[in-house]
Amino acid sequence: MVSPFQQLLPPEIIQRIFSNIHPRYALMYTRLCRSVYHALNDPRFAEMNLANYVHEDHGLDMIWFRWPEVYQAAYAVMKLRNETRIEWTSRFRQVHAAGGDVGGGGVLPRSVGYLTQLVTLDLRGVGLYGGIPREIGCLVQLVELNLSGNWMSGRIPSEIGCLGRLKMLDLSLNRLTGPVPDEIGFCRELHFLQLSGNLLEGSLTEAVGYLDKLHVLALGSNRLSGGIPRQIALMKSLQYLSLEGNLLSGEVPWEEIGVLPQLSILLLNDNRFTGRIPFDFMQSSKMDYRRWDLTGNYFTIC
Secondary structure (H helix, E strand, O other), X not given: OOOHHHHHOOHHHHHHXXXXXXXXXXXXXXXXXXXXXXXXXXXXHHHHHHHOOOOOOHHHHHHHHHOOHHHHHHHHHHHHOOOOEEEOHHHHHHHHHOOOOOOOOOEOOXXXXXOOOOOEEEOOOOOOEEOXXXXXXXXXXXXXXXXXXXXXXXXXXXXXXXXXXXXEEEOOOOEEEEOOOHHHHHOOOOOEEEOOOOEEEEEOOHHHHHOOOOOEEEOOOOEEEEOOOHHHHHOOOOOEEEOOOOEEEEEOOHHHHHOOOOOOEEEOOOOEEEEEEOHHHHOOOOOOOOOEEOOOOEEEEO
């Protein structure tokens, strides 16, 4: 049987009719027939539909990750484009505690690249999966990026190096794979780099030596291999170095580590390091056994 929508109405009229249905539910009607399906998947319909609700219903933020790409793009342009801060973690938790639909459980949209005014993007623990889109490199004003505690996978995109103003990057507790990109060395303003608890592999890039303002470098609980690059000696602001629980091997560059004036916490435990720990290094006033962990390796002391 031919649907009356398909038989009588042009796409523009179908779109006008369904544009008055809340965006949470409008796309459910794509199943009615082929004409409705095509009309409602048109980017123009996304703009028309959202225009009726985007400035009134703040709960739409919660489902941005789950929409089709045309809706994600329209919402980014219409609602989020001029935002300087997106910090939705507490809002998701409040809605979840109240038994509501927290949204999440979707992907970080490619249309995040439209949000070029963002200074802070904090989406900790909102249920994101899939990859970090390359469009993240368009956020050149970004100072803080926190995507920790999600289910994100794939590689850290090289475009992360475009974020020249970034001071805090936390991608910990995800399922990210591949190497730490060399381009991280272009983020010269970084103070805090937290990538622990992923599936990162390959050698630790020598480019970390360019991060001379970095206070915290946390790469523990990954699958990193190879040695610690000697360029670490250039990281004069480093206070906290965590490399525990990897597959790192070879001799530790003790001389280079010894010239780091502010280093107070060093976690190298549970790797495959070999060689000798210099006795004078062990006697150094910097050596605090409560804050340094070298266990689970193959060291000797001389």
